Amino acid sequence: MERTPRERMVYSCAQLVRTRGATGTSVRDVVEHAHAPRGSFQHYFPGGKDQLVGEAVLWGADFAVERVRAYRRTARRPTPSGLFRHMAGQWKDEFTQRGFERGCPIMAATADLAGTGSKVRAQLAEGLRRWERAVAEELVAMDVPARRARRLATVMISALEGAIMSARLHEDVAPLTAVAATLAPVLDG
Amino acid sequence: MERTPRERMVYSCAQLVRTRGATGTSVRDVVEHAHAPRGSFQHYFPGGKDQLVGEAVLWGADFAVERVRAYRRTARRPTPSGLFRHMAGQWKDEFTQRGFERGCPIMAATADLAGTGSKVRAQLAEGLRRWERAVAEELVAMDVPARRARRLATVMISALEGAIMSARLHEDVAPLTAVAATLAPVLDG
DNA sequence: TCACGGGTATGACGATTGTCATGAGGCTAC
DNA sequence: GTAGCCTCATGACAATCGTCATACCCGTGA
Numbered sequence: 220m221e222r223t224p225r226e227r228m229v230y231s232c233a234q235l236v237r238t239r240g241a242t243g244t245s246v247r248d249v250v251e252h253a254h255a256p257r258g259s260f261q262h263y264f265p266g267g268k269d270q271l272v273g274e275a276v277l278w279g280a281d282f283a284v285e286r287v288r289a290y291r292r293t294a295r296r297p298t299p300s301g302l303f304r305h306m307a308g309q310w311k312d313e314f315t316q317r318g319f320e321r322g323c324p325i326m327a328a329t330a331d332l333a334g335t336g337s338k339v340r341a342q343l344a345e346g347l348r349r350w351e352r353a354v355a356e357e358l359v360a361m362d363v364p365a366r367r368a369r370r371l372a373t374v375m376i377s378a379l380e381g382a383i384m385s386a387r388l389h390e391d392v393a394p395l396t397a398v399a400a401t402l403a404p405v406l407d408g
Numbered sequence: 409m410e411r412t413p414r415e416r417m418v419y420s421c422a423q424l425v426r427t428r429g430a431t432g433t434s435v436r437d438v439v440e441h442a443h444a445p446r447g448s449f450q451h452y453f454p455g456g457k458d459q460l461v462g463e464a465v466l467w468g469a470d471f472a473v474e475r476v477r478a479y480r481r482t483a484r485r486p487t488p489s490g491l492f493r494h495m496a497g498q499w500k501d502e503f504t505q506r507g508f509e510r511g512c513p514i515m516a517a518t519a520d521l522a523g524t525g526s527k528v529r530a531q532l533a534e535g536l537r538r539w540e541r542a543v544a545e546e547l548v549a550m551d552v553p554a555r556r557a558r559r560l561a562t563v564m565i566s567a568l569e570g571a572i573m574s575a576r577l578h579e580d581v582a583p584l585t586a587v588a589a590t591l592a593p594v595l596d597g
Numbered sequence: 598t599c600a601c602g603g604g605t606a607t608g609a610c611g612a613t614t615g616t617c618a619t620g621a622g623g624c625t626a627c
Numbered sequence: 628g629t630a631g632c633c634t635c636a637t638g639a640c641a642a643t644c645g646t647c648a649t650a651c652c653c654g655t656g657a
Binding site: 237238239240241242243319320321322325326327329330331332333334335340343344347370371373374376377378379380381382384385387388389393394397398400401402404405 | 426427428429430431432508509510511514515516518519520521522523524529532533536559560562563565566567568569570571573574576577578582583586587589590591593594
């Protein structure tokens with residue numbers, strides 16, 4: 220199923236962080252979840268837990284970036300609202316197929332670490348920036364002016380993140396449908 | 409400012425949770441932050457940490473509800489976009505005046521506890537529901553149809569929560585301004 | 598006066614946390 | 628062979644976690 224023990228640890232860390240939060244995830248749990256040798260953690264991550272969580276967060280961000288880019292390849296006639304529906308739809312699939320236990324790793328880590336002087340903060344900001352840039356680039360490819368594209372990207376990601384949180388609490392994907400439907404005219408207008 | 413030790417503990421818990429997350433907040437820290445006698449915690453909160461965090465989360469939700477209701481009293485000509493700008497504006501004030509360390513307690517606790525079988529989950533859902541209902545009620549008072557009001561309330565809170573997260577990571581209130589400006593035509597239309 | 602109980606104080610418990618020290622396998626290079 | 632490095636194994640460390648047990652203080656009511 221997976222790659223090297225190191226990659227598995229990063230992946231497992233991302234999965235655990237987005238369900239239990241960064242502080243609620245212990246390195247021992249990550250090692251066990253990844254079926255990785257316990258002694259390898261300190262070998263691959265001499266920077267300790269911060270390094271592991273930082274890489275997990277960036278992994279999640281790059282995963283989201285890839286999802287965003289995938290839309291252009293699947294859509295016959297790409298539109299901003301279509302991209303947003305694409306992003307929201309993938310979270311609806313996640314929730315309906317795997318339940319509401321897992322959220323967004325960036326949000327999870329931000330909630331725990333943004334207020335503390337953690338070193339992971341920088342990687343969280345970097346991850347969000349990559350995600351926003353990817354969305355903005357896709358919008359520009361749909362002939363949206365660059366300035367407006369950046370603003371819409373911020374709004375799309377904000378609304379999506381909030382809807383994810385709301386959906387998890389309500390255990391209902393309705394918020395995701397709501398934001399997608401409501402924002403559609405603004406995005407395309 | 410100065411209430412009973414019990415109230416101070418709930419308030420302090422909310423403040424700590426929204427900066428370090430629920431798992432990252434220890435009861436000892438709460439007791440110290442509240443300048444409360446350490447032995448009083450188990451006396452006022454026989455339900456343990458879950459009870460304390462649960463009450464803190466509901467406290468935060470009711471605080472948000474009151475903020476929402478306050479708009480009608482201050483605005484001369486209330487509009488949906490005005491209400492949303494009001495909500496976003498208070499968070500801009502929070503960030504510019506007190507820094508980006510503190511976020512929304514509901515989001516913070518959700519990130520940590522929504523994926524675990526915690527008893528606090530129910531109170532998180534209840535808190536969000538109160539907040540959404542308050543916003544919807546204000547919209548109805550502005551002659552927005554009930555069904556549309558509920559949908560817009562979900563969208564407003566989702567966008568706001570996501571913008572809060574984005575603002576904290578970027579250490580910039582721009583996302584809050586962006587969502588407020590972008591959503592305005594949809595809300596009033 | 599004395600019993601009572603709400604509030605406070607203090608210490609300890611077992612469990613878990615992140616991190617480190619130490620050492621053993623197993624492979625390549627010489 | 629054997630030296631050396633990458634990888635893994637194991638145990639222990641101090642610190643912190645949530646929780647509990649116990650006892651003290653002190654105002655009130657009988």
